Amino acid sequence: MTDNTAQTPAGPVLAADGRPLKASLNRALRAQKIRALLLIAPLLLFILITFILPIADMLFRSVENQIVRETLPRTVAAMEAWENHEEAPGEDVYAGLYIDLFEAAEFRRHTRVGSRLNYEMTGISSLFRQAGRGVGRFDTDLYTDQFTDLDTAWADYATWTGLMGDSAIRAALPETADSFDTWVRITIEANDDDPAEENIEDFVYFSLYRDLAGNGYSGSNALLSTAAEAVSSFDSLSIRDQFEELDEDWLNPELMETIWVYSPSYTPGYFLTAIDMQLSADGITAQPEDRQIYVTLFGRTLFMSLVIMGSCVLLGYPIAFLLANLPMRISNVLMILVLLPFWTSLLVRTSAWKVLLQQQGVINDILVWIGMVPDDARLQLINNQTGTIIAMTHILLPFMILPLYSVMQTIPPSYVRAAKSLGATDWTAFWRVYFPQSIPGIGAGCILVFILAIGYYITPELVGGRTGTFISNRIAYHISSSLNWGLAAALGSILLGVVLILYWIYDRIVGIDNVKLG
Amino acid sequence: MSSLPPYASTGQKIWFYSFRVICGFIFFFLIAPIITIIPLSFNAEDFFTFTPGMLALDPDAYGLDHYRDFFTxxxxxxxxxxxxxxxxxxxxxxxxxxxxxxxxxxxxxxxxxxxxxxxxxxxxxxxxxxxxxxxxxxxxxxxxxxxxxxxxxxxxxxxxxxxxxxxxxxxxxxxxxxxxxxxxxxxxxxxxxxxxxxxxxxxxxxxxxxxxxxxxxxxxxxxxxxxxxxxxxxxxxxxxxxxxxxxxxxxxxxxxxxxxxxxxxxxxxxxxxxxxxxxxxxxx
Structure with missing residues (x-):
């Protein structure tokens, strides 16, 4: 036995089952890691689906802009060739726009893209709505009549399916093939009709004319050859003029520029709007003065959060100091006065302030009663910044007191005693010895209160009136009233960025593991 | 801080008590809004402030109307x-x-x-x-x-x-x-x-x-x-x-x-x- 053990040290240390100890330990460690991860996995998955994905979706929406390209594909493609952006584009772009708008109107999508572009240029929405009705009444039946006069076969659905079944003809008449397919799709999907029984729409003949007049036809199909020869003597019209007749704004280069600028699938446009900038022909420029609201609003949110944070320090520090220095028995009782507001419903506290701060409310009644304020000049304490600051200071005060208190509890009283015994006055002992040690608590409390304050929605909404609202109220407005979700997402993303930076600082100073509740 | 030493000077005494008064006000600020709404909820009238009757502790000025409304x-x-x-x-x-x-x-x-x-x-x-x-x-x-x-x-x-x-x-x-x-x-x-x-x-x-x-x-x-x-x-x-x-x-x-x-x-x-x-x- 002793001989055996004496020989082994040369090789690796073995575990009981004969494997190397190191491998065996690694295996046990891996099993332990897997067990821990399996316990965490359900929750991680749950949070990822219910929370992280929604946040990611919001970030995505802040740059997503597929709607223009999806609804107006032909217009956007034709705009590639648009050179002089000082003037309205040529016939080709309007031809594309005609068919795009016709299709969008049949599928009732034209108002959606209209509202999207209206965020960037006021008035586009009504222009699109009007055009949705107008494009059906364009004079393009001119072409329909001329083709069917030439040969009645052009009115037959069978003629068309025959022609469009031939890939060589499709290649020779690209616009016509696209228009015909679009018409079939509209008839079946949007109107739920049978294409064989319907009259072919004018825009298909319009495309046929454009193809034949533009490129001619050199194939062997007799019907098409005849038509190709005849089109040179056809009456024609300018589709650009048709748009001008509908509304001369359609020839406004700025309007077409807006469509062009917002045609890419991803746009920084919402973020630019969120910082009062805009995307235009000359690149990124400032919004006109009267539309600059978001920087002011962000500034106000930060300023008011700072004021609330400051008042919380001012009111919270004495309380935390008192609680930390009183005997445990008394401070536990007083602690209830801090914890009760902390546990009370946010809406209860907001209702309380709404009731107290009204012009006919308790506070004004008391002030009038003790004669500080005349009855006919009651103070306006609500629906302005004062209301928001008072109510939110009250609501967030416990979040300042609790971290301050936990830091102050750890400051040994002997330091202050030592300072005093060395001749310091009460003030010097406090300011030079006690206060510096309580700074970590102030830092933690401030960041916590600040993070909570800048994202607050309910209280500013209820007591803030017009001047006391935060950026979050604007986000809610864009989600539920103006329906500009992209802008709401961009504003939210900026706010989220600010909060995450602050949170990172908080984690550095305090550590998220040290958060205590109650 | 928990109690005043017997040798405290007048200034220290004044500060000691005024600090407690300040803290008292802050505690009042914390708790008063929550406490105030409790008697107001028993108001017999549809007002959001104390009626003269309530201040005079007149039993008729108090009522359970609002609770009845909530439960029905x-x-x-x-x-x-x-x-x-x-x-x-x-x-x-x-x-x-x-x-x-x-x-x-x-x-x-x-x-x-x-x-x-x-x-x-x-x-x-x-x-x-x-x-x-x-x-x-x-x-x-x-x-x-x-x-x-x-x-x-x-x-x-x-x-x-x-x-x-x-x-x-x-x-x-x-x-x-x-x-x-x-x-x-x-x-x-x-x-x-x-x-x-x-x-x-x-x-x-x-x-x-x-x-x-x-x-x-x-x-x-x-x-x-x-x-x-x-x-x-x-x-x-x-x-x-x-x-x-x-x-x-x-x-x-x-x-x-x-x-x-x-x-x-x-x-x-x-x-x-x-x-x-x-x-x-x-x-x-």
Whole structure:
């Protein structure tokens, strides 16, 4: 036995089952890691689906802009060739726009893209709505009549399916093939009709004319050859003029520029709007003065959060100091006065302030009663910044007191005693010895209160009136009233960025593991 | 600071008492708004301030009209019922997932612990309006917007950080040799969990659950966006009442909620002390 053990040290240390100890330990460690991860996995998955994905979706929406390209594909493609952006584009772009708008109107999508572009240029929405009705009444039946006069076969659905079944003809008449397919799709999907029984729409003949007049036809199909020869003597019209007749704004280069600028699938446009900038022909420029609201609003949110944070320090520090220095028995009782507001419903506290701060409310009644304020000049304490600051200071005060208190509890009283015994006055002992040690608590409390304050929605909404609202109220407005979700997402993303930076600082100073509740 | 030494100078005495008075005012600021609404909720009239009759303590000036309205008006009863249906389900989900994960996180070797913790705590950090916006967009895509399930899932996500924090804090003081002892006596992991570990961490689990419950029960921003009229909860109804036309019934509701908060606060405090006593961390 002793001989055996004496020989082994040369090789690796073995575990009981004969494997190397190191491998065996690694295996046990891996099993332990897997067990821990399996316990965490359900929750991680749950949070990822219910929370992280929604946040990611919001970030995505802040740059997503597929709607223009999806609804107006032909217009956007034709705009590639648009050179002089000082003037309205040529016939080709309007031809594309005609068919795009016709299709969008049949599928009732034209108002959606209209509202999207209206965020960037006021008035586009009504222009699109009007055009949705107008494009059906364009004079393009001119072409329909001329083709069917030439040969009645052009009115037959069978003629068309025959022609469009031939890939060589499709290649020779690209616009016509696209228009015909679009018409079939509209008839079946949007109107739920049978294409064989319907009259072919004018825009298909319009495309046929454009193809034949533009490129001619050199194939062997007799019907098409005849038509190709005849089109040179056809009456024609300018589709650009048709748009001008509908509304001369359609020839406004700025309007077409807006469509062009917002045609890419991803746009920084919402973020630019969120910082009062805009995307235009000359690149990124400032919004006109009267539309600059978001920087002011962000500034106000930060300023008011700072004021609330400051008042919380001012009111919270004495309380935390008192609680930390009183005997445990008394401070536990007083602690209830801090914890009760902390546990009370946010809406209860907001209702309380709404009731107290009204012009006919308790506070004004008391002030009038003790004669500080005349009855006919009651103070306006609500629906302005004062209301928001008072109510939110009250609501967030416990979040300042609790971290301050936990830091102050750890400051040994002997330091202050030592300072005093060395001749310091009460003030010097406090300011030079006690206060510096309580700074970590102030830092933690401030960041916590600040993070909570800048994202607050309910209280500013209820007591803030017009001047006391935060950026979050604007986000809610864009989600539920103006329906500009992209802008709401961009504003939210900026706010989220600010909060995450602050949170990172908080984690550095305090550590998220040290958060205590109650 | 707790008491004045006999040799204190006049200046020190003045400061000592004036400091207490200042603190008294701050405590008053903290608690007065909550206390004031309680007598106001018994106002017999539809006013939001003390009527002369109330100040004269005239019994006729007090009444239970607002409470009667709350308990009979369907505008309030339906939201109450919705709140009662949503909050416990959300709490159950938070506690079940949260406790398991907290036990996983408290093991000694967890890879990516920091990142996992950050993700799990994030619903508490992200401002509610942003969570609400994201959930509204995403739940609309997958058809959960305006459904009971959608609101429950959203509230469960918001409650989870509280469960994680409280249960992890309880597990810090948990003696691992107890589970080893149980295993050496032949118990399988499931029995060990329910018979040994669970009873010891139960105070943390319950207080985490109470936090999750109050989070859901009080929550208004997310439900405002994720829910539809069919999921209108009590805070939502209060929010509408406060924003549009304020009815005195809100004060009665507020008073009832204050009583519930007092009950919850007491429970959590008792649990916290019990748990500290079990772990020998506090002499009380």
């Amino acid at each position: 008006n369907p505008d309030w009863q339906q939201p109450l019922w919705n709140s009662v249906r949503i909050a416990p389900m959300a709490t159950l989900l938070s506690v079940a997932f949260g406790t398991l994960a907290a036990i996983g996180l408290s093991q000694s070797h967890v890879p990516f612990k920091g990142a996992i913790m950050a993700i799990l705590i994030s619903p508490m950090i992200v401002p509610l309006i942003i969570s609400a916006a994201g959930m509204y967009f995403f739940y609309s895509r997958i058809g959960l917007q305006g459904t009971y399930l959608g609101v429950v899932l959203a509230h469960a996500a918001l409650g989870i950080p509280f469960v994680i924090i409280t249960v992890t804090a309880t597990l810090v003081g948990f003696d691992k040799s107890l589970t080893r002892a149980s295993a050496s006596l032949g118990a399988d992991p499931v029995t060990t969990f329910f018979k040994v570990q669970m009873p010891l961490i139960l105070p943390g689990v319950i207080s985490g659950g109470l936090f999750a419950f109050i989070t859901s029960f009080d929550e208004v921003v997310v439900v405002l966006f994720v829910g539809s009229a069919g999921q209108k909860t009590l805070p939502w109804q209060m929010f509408i009442g406060l924003r549009e036309q304020i009815s005195p019934t809100i004060l009665a509701v507020a008073t009832i909620l204050v009583v519930i908060s007092i009950a919850l606060l007491t429970t959590v405090e008792l649990l916290r002390r019990r748990s500290e006593r079990l772990r020998g961390m506090s002499p009380g």
